[in-house]
Amino acid sequence: MKLSASHLKRYQQIAALLWKYGRSDLVRHLASDQAFGVSEKDSSSGTPGTPEQFAADLEAMGPTYVKLGQVLAGRPDLLPEPYLQALARLQDNVKPFPFEEVEKIVTEGIGVRLSKAFEYFSSEPIAAASLGQVHSATLRDGRPVVVKVQRPGIRQQIAEDFEVLATIATFFDNHTAVGRRYRFHSVLQEFRTTIQHELNYEREAQNLLKVGENLKEFETIQIPQPVSDYCSGSVLTMDYVRGRKITKLGPLARLEMTGSTSLAADLFKAYLKQVLLDGLFHADPHPGNVFMTDDGRIALLDLGMVGHVAPGMQEHLLKLLMAVSDGNGEEAADIVIRFSEKMEDFNAPEFRRKISQLVVRRRDQELAQLNVGRSLLDVSRNAHDNGLFVPSELTLLGKTLLQLDEVGRTLDPSFDPNASIRENVSQLMTQRMRKDLTQGNAFSTLLEMKDFASNLPGRLNRIMDAVTNSELEVKVKAVDAKMMVDGMQKIANRITTGLILAALIVGASLMMRIETPSRLLGYPSLAIICFLVAATGGLWLVVSIFIHDQRNKNKPPR
Structure with a gap:
């Protein structure tokens, strides 16, 4: 494949970044050095890049990588804390x-x-x-x-950058353990879709x-x-919007704010409604996108990045948030397993153990510990580490709530998001039920019931005709084919023996009316012999069935 000069330059820049930071704690946070093919000997040579240098390098490479750095700044499940702090400055300037x-x-x-x-x-x-x-x-x-x-020219530049990144991501997915675990190409495709929507x-x-x-019902937003x-x-x-960024509020301005607790509660409730009821939510509420207006309200800016949540996933996320806020680690692990994709190396016991430890550790912490969003991202990271690929909605929700926690901490350091979830969940459930019980849904349900009732007789007739014409087929998935065949043969043998015995009895009864010179006990000899054989065979069949059933009953289960 012939590369253009711009593509070749990008490959060289990214290769330099991988070599520079492949020996730092940036990669070690994701996986072992061996996952990227970097040996201990390589790690010991040269000076690895620092978090500040990483942010500067991304900024120098252009808008695509600045945006990538902004996204990574809200992903503690991927990067260590020093890198998150260094990338945070890319939000501005x-x-x-x-x-x-x-x-x-x-x-x-x-x-x-x-x-x-x-x-x-x-x-x-x-x-x-x-x-x-x-x-x-x-x-x-x-x-x-x-x-x-x-x-x-930003569209063309981003398109070219993504061609290079997609090639590199595919290489890592195919040749490294960390790539197979995190599926960089899928993550990159999600990022590509997001940035295309922002454009x-x-x-x-x-x-x-x-x-x-x-959100028109929230007067404070x-x-x-x-x-x-x-x-x-x-x-x-x-x-x-007349106001100031949350990040620009000084200590005196924060002291003068009235109703900060109500603002934090309304903001968190509004996001729960967006995610769990509306299915469309502002997915980039970092402090630079949140304003405190001159009239004391909160303004949400930059809705280029939004998240979409399907109704089925909304129910899963609602249950997961409740389990995390209640400190129920086992329930949280089971919910994540149900809506995630299991890989070949999925380790369910280890995943449940880690999630239980994580949730218990975060239980009853205050907002200062960034509990809700960080907990969801930690759940996502532990899922990847144990062979479970979670949907992108969970990661996006965790990132959003993590940024939201930071805004809430600015408004009211004593605000407890766990308590907010427990307080609002019943109302959200009621609203979800009302949303599902719309006139259109009711009519749809009635039409389905009418279709079922009207078609039921015809369907039953077809089933009965199939039975009558010996056209009914039953497909059985045999776990142990030999065991099943042996069992069927035993059943067939017993049925055949029963039929033979029944034939002997019927034949003997018919021969009783035939006059023969040879008689036994006053009856035709052949008829009596058939009766005796049938009686002996029937007794043997009953005894063998009883003995076999007793043996099976006493056998320990396998």
Whole structure:
């Protein structure tokens, strides 16, 4: 395969990263050095990269790797704590691109010039991220807004980067133990889908509308709404939120906050509702995306990354959250096993033991220990370590709750998410039941019952016809074919013996009416002989059945 210059450069950069950090605690956190083919001799030579260097290297490689670092910053199940702290700075401080590019992208995206669409448009961005940057503006009607503009050429660059990453991930999956355990290619595909959704600003606008509608009952939570006429695939115009990031609140401002406990409780309840009831949730609530508004509410920003949870998985996650919050490790392990994929080396007893220890250790901890989200991610990591591949929804939920715990700790250090889960679960269950008992579901159930009742006679007739015509087939999956054949032969022998004895009795009865010169006990000799043979055979058959059944009864079970 012929590689382009850009592809070759990426391969070289990633190879350098793997060599540099393959000898550090970054890889050792995932698996042994041997899993990556790095020997102890290799490990002892050279200086391994530090967490700070790792963050700087990702930043230097471009937006794709900055975004990868942002995602990894919320994954304590994959990286050790020093790397998480180093990657956290990638949430902000990304170099902006020139205003000339901004003007060109916005004009092409909304179809009109900036001067015609906006009364005011700031030339300096108020925030710059890996995929785009945000400018403040004012519409012609005086409405303050912010305009999110996608970085030029970012789609093509990310597509090329993912081609290289996919090749490397496939290699590790096929040739390393850690790759087979974590399935890097599948994880990369999920990441690729997520980042493609983030690059579609029209989809983000729909997410803002949908999540805003789902959370309208929470007066303390604000979701900025988009201006549909000024949105496109690369431009997103939405309400301007007046406030400050949670990370920018100083100690004095936190002391002056009123109702911080209520804000934390409402925020956690809103996320439980999104995940366990709505099936659509904001999956990137890191502190940089959460604002404290000037009127004392919480604003959730950047809904490019959202999670989707199917109804069946919602029930599993609800049960898992309850088990973790109640400290029931065995129940949590059983739930994870039920909805996960078992690999060939799955070790169920070891997995149950580790999950029980994990849940007990985290039970009754306060928010400062990041218990809920971290516990779910630790469950996911232990599942991988013991040959169990968990669905991506569990990992995404764990990452989301981990980030949410950090926000909650800022609002109210004494807030207990375990208590919040126990308090809200009954209400969520009631809402789920009401959601399932809609008029459409009721009619659907009635139609299914009508179909079952109307088709039942015909189905029974077909079964009876099959029995009558000897067309009914019963398929048996034999665990031990020889044992089953021997058993069938014994049954056939007993039936055959019974039929012969019955024939002798019937034949003897018929011969009783035949007059013959040879008589025994006043009856025809042949008839009496047949009766005696039948009686002896019947007695033998009964005794043999009784003895055989007694032996089987006394045999110890295998």
